[in-house]
Amino acid sequence: MNIRELMIVAMASIKSSKLRSFLTTLGIVIGIAAVISVVAIGQGGKAMLMQELEKFGTNLFVLYVNYQEGETSRPSDLQMSDITLIKNVVPEVKYMAPVCYTQMKLRGSQGQKSVELLGTNADLIHVNNLEIAQGRFLNEEDESAGRQVIVIQEDTAKELFGSEKPLGQRVVIGSTSSMVVGVLKNDTSVLNDNPRQSAYITMSFMRNMTGWNYIHQIYGSAASKESVSTAMERSKSILERRHNAPGHYEARSMEQEMQSANKILGIIGLVISLIAGISLLVGGIGVMNIMLVSVTERTREIGIRMALGARRQDILIQFLFESIVLCLMGGIIGTILGYGGAYVVAKLAHWPPLVSWSTIIIAFLFSAGVGLFFGLYPANQAARLKPIEALRRE
Amino acid sequence: MIEISDLQKTYYTGSIAVEALRSVSFNIDKGEFVAIMGASGSGKSTLMNLLGLLDVPTAGTYILNQTEVSALEEKDYARIRNREIGFVFQTFNLLPHLTALHNVELPMLYAGIKPSERRERARLLLEDVGLAERTHHYPNELSGGQNQRVAIARSLANNPAIILADEPTGALDTHTSLEVMDIFQQLNQNGTTIIVVTHEEDIARHAGRILRLSDGLLVTDDKVQQPLNAGAALNSLRKEAGGI
Numbered sequence: 293m294n295i296r297e298l299m300i301v302a303m304a305s306i307k308s309s310k311l312r313s314f315l316t317t318l319g320i321v322i323g324i325a326a327v328i329s330v331v332a333i334g335q336g337g338k339a340m341l342m343q344e345l346e347k348f349g350t351n352l353f354v355l356y357v358n359y360q361e362g363e364t365s366r367p368s369d370l371q372m373s374d375i376t377l378i379k380n381v382v383p384e385v386k387y388m389a390p391v392c393y394t395q396m397k398l399r400g401s402q403g404q405k406s407v408e409l410l411g412t413n414a415d416l417i418h419v420n421n422l423e424i425a426q427g428r429f430l431n432e433e434d435e436s437a438g439r440q441v442i443v444i445q446e447d448t449a450k451e452l453f454g455s456e457k458p459l460g461q462r463v464v465i466g467s468t469s470s471m472v473v474g475v476l477k478n479d480t481s482v483l484n485d486n487p488r489q490s491a492y493i494t495m496s497f498m499r500n501m502t503g504w505n506y507i508h509q510i511y512g513s514a515a516s517k518e519s520v521s522t523a524m525e526r527s528k529s530i531l532e533r534r535h536n537a538p539g540h541y542e543a544r545s546m547e548q549e550m551q552s553a554n555k556i557l558g559i560i561g562l563v564i565s566l567i568a569g570i571s572l573l574v575g576g577i578g579v580m581n582i583m584l585v586s587v588t589e590r591t592r593e594i595g596i597r598m599a600l601g602a603r604r605q606d607i608l609i610q611f612l613f614e615s616i617v618l619c620l621m622g623g624i625i626g627t628i629l630g631y632g633g634a635y636v637v638a639k640l641a642h643w644p645p646l647v648s649w650s651t652i653i654i655a656f657l658f659s660a661g662v663g664l665f666f667g668l669y670p671a672n673q674a675a676r677l678k679p680i681e682a683l684r685r686e
Numbered sequence: 687m688i689e690i691s692d693l694q695k696t697y698y699t700g701s702i703a704v705e706a707l708r709s710v711s712f713n714i715d716k717g718e719f720v721a722i723m724g725a726s727g728s729g730k731s732t733l734m735n736l737l738g739l740l741d742v743p744t745a746g747t748y749i750l751n752q753t754e755v756s757a758l759e760e761k762d763y764a765r766i767r768n769r770e771i772g773f774v775f776q777t778f779n780l781l782p783h784l785t786a787l788h789n790v791e792l793p794m795l796y797a798g799i800k801p802s803e804r805r806e807r808a809r810l811l812l813e814d815v816g817l818a819e820r821t822h823h824y825p826n827e828l829s830g831g832q833n834q835r836v837a838i839a840r841s842l843a844n845n846p847a848i849i850l851a852d853e854p855t856g857a858l859d860t861h862t863s864l865e866v867m868d869i870f871q872q873l874n875q876n877g878t879t880i881i882v883v884t885h886e887e888d889i890a891r892h893a894g895r896i897l898r899l900s901d902g903l904l905v906t907d908d909k910v911q912q913p914l915n916a917g918a919a920l921n922s923l924r925k926e927a928g929g930i
Contacts, residue, residue, distance in 0.1 A: 297801070305783070596779045599740060601793050601796040603765075679741075
C-alpha cells in the first residue's frame with residue numbers, strides 16, 4: 293500500500309467515528325496550540341523588547357555608585373571632572389553624560405505640569421537617542437555660560453503653552469525662570485514606565501537653581517558595540533583610582549540588560565513549553581487509549597484483512613498511519629488556533645506575532661511523533677492478532 | 687493439489703482439551719468441486735480454517751501445491767491467502783465502510799497491484815457476478831445475495847487456484863443459494879478448485895465429491911454420480927415464475 297492508499301484507509305476510519313476522532317485529537321490540538329501561541333507570543337515579545345532596548349542604543353552603559361547599607365550620597369562621588377577625564381583618557385568612550393534627577397513643577401503661559409527634571413549635558417541626546425522635534429538640545433555653551441535654558445517634551449509643551457509655539461517661551465521652574473530652546477518627541481517606548489514627562493537643563497543651571505552638586509548617574513556611550521565592555525571597565529577603574537575607592541562604583545551596559553532580559557524570557561518560555569509538552573503527552577495517551585479501543589472494535593476487520601492477504605506489517609502500518617494522521621490533524625488545527633491566539637495577544641499588546649516556519653515544522657513533526665509513539669503499542673497489538681481468532685470475534 | 691495426512695487440531699480452553707480434528711487424511715486434485723459436510727461440532731470449520739491457512743494444525747502434514755505448509759513462515763501464509771486462496775464466508779465478511787468496488791479491490795491492494803488496474807479488474811469481476819450497477823454501494827445497501835456475490839467477486843480478485851467457501855449459503859434463501867452455487871459451478875468448469883463447507887445436503891449435492899466428518903474424523907468420502915445443476919434449476923424456477 294502506498295501513502296495515498298494508507299491515507300484513504302485512515303481517513304475512512306477516522307470519518308466513520310467523527311466525534312470520537314475529534315475528541316481524541318483535542319488533547320493534541322490544545323497541546324500544539326499552546327506551544328505555538330507561547331512560542332509566537334514569546335518570540336514577538338522578545339523581538340519587541342530587543343527593538344526597544346536597541347532604541348536606547350546598544351552601546352549604552354551606566355556608571356553609578358554602589359552604596360553600602362547606611363551610606364548616603366556625597367557630591368564628591370561622581371564629579372563633572374570625572375567625565376572630562378574619562379572622555380580624554382579612554383578612546384572607547386564616545387559620549388558621556390551626567391544625570392541628576394528631581395521632580396519639579398513647570399509653569400508656562402497656558403498651564404502647568406509636573407515633570408522629571410534632569411540636569412545633564414549636550415552628550416545625552418546621543419547617549420539616549422533622543423529625537424528633536426523643534427529647536428535644539430542643550431549644548432556646551434549653555435553649560436559654560438550658565439544659561440537658563442530648558443528642553444521639554446511635546447506633551448509638556450502642549451500643556452504649558454497650548455497651541456502657542458513653544459520655542460523662545462518662558463518656563464518657570466519652581467521660582468526660577470528659563471527659556472525653551474528645544475522640544476523633544478514624546479517617548480513612545482513601552483519600556484518607559486515613568487508616567488511623567490522629562491525636561492532637560494544643564495548641570496550648571498541645576499546647581500545654580502537648587503544648590504545641589506550631585507551627579508546620580510553617568511551615562512556613557514561606547515564607540516562601537518564591541519568596545520562597550522572595555523569602555524565600561526576602564527571608566528569604572530578610573531573612577532575607583534581617582535576616588536581611591538575600589539568597589540565603590542558599579543557599571544552596567546545595555547548589552548547586559550538585554551542578556552538578562554533574554555535569559556528571563558528564555559526561562560519563562562521554557563517553563564510554559566514544558567507545561568504545553570505535558571498537555572501533549574496527556575493528549576498522546578488519549579490517542580493511545582482510543583487506538584486500543586479501535587483495535588478491539590475492529591478485530592474482525594483485522595481478521596478479514598488478514599484472510600485476504602494482509603501481512604502483519606500491513607496491519608501495523610495501517611494502524612500506525614491512522615494514529616499519525618489523527619495526531620497530524622490535531623497538529624494542523626492546533627497550529628491554526630495557536631497562531632490565531634498569538635495574533636490576538638500580539639494585537640492587544642502591540643507587538644508583532646512571530647511564528648517562524650521552523651516552529652510550525654517542529655510542531656508538525658512533534659505531533660506526528662506523538663502519533664507514532666503512542667500508536668505503536670496499539671498497532672502492534674493489532675498486528676499480533678491471529679487471523680482465525682480475529683475472524684471469530686464479533 | 688491438496689494432500690492431507692493425519693491432520694489433527696486440539697484446542698485448549700483452560701485445562702480442557704477439545705479435539706476438534708482427530709485424524710483426517712485425504713487428497714484433493716486440481717479442478718475438483720468438493721463439499722465438506724458434517725453436523726455442528728464435527729470439525730468441518732476447523733478443517734476449513736486449516737486448509738485456508740487461517741489456523742495451524744496441532745499435528746499432521748498439509749501439502750499445498752507440493753509445499754509442506756508447516757515449513758512456511760507467517761508472511762508466506764499471508765502471501766498464499768492472498769494469491770492462491772479465495773475465501774467466501776457465511777456472513778460475507780465485507781468491510782462495512784468500503785464500497786462493493788473497494789471491497790473487491792482489497793486482495794489486489796495487498797498483492798501490490800496498481801490502483802487503475804485494480805479498479806478495472808474489480809469492476810469486471812462485479813460485472814461477472816451481475817452487480818455492474820452496484821459498484822458504489824456499501825454492504826448495508828445491498829441484499830444478502832448481493833453481498834455474497836460481492837464476496838465471491840472479492841475471492842476471485844487475484845485469480846486463486848482454490849476457492850474455500852464456509853457455509854456460503856447459510857444466510858441465504860433457496861433462490862439466492864442456487865445463484866451462488868451456479869457461480870461456483872461455472873468457476874469450477876473453468877478449472878478452479880472449489881471446496882464448500884455446508885451442512886445442507888441439497889447444497890452439497892452440487893459438488894462432485896462429498897467428504898463427511900463426524901467427531902473430528904473423516905467418515906465417508908463419496909463421489910457424486912449426478913451432481914445437481916444449479917443453472918438448470920434456476921432456469922426452471924424462472925420459467926415457473928414467468929408462467930404464473
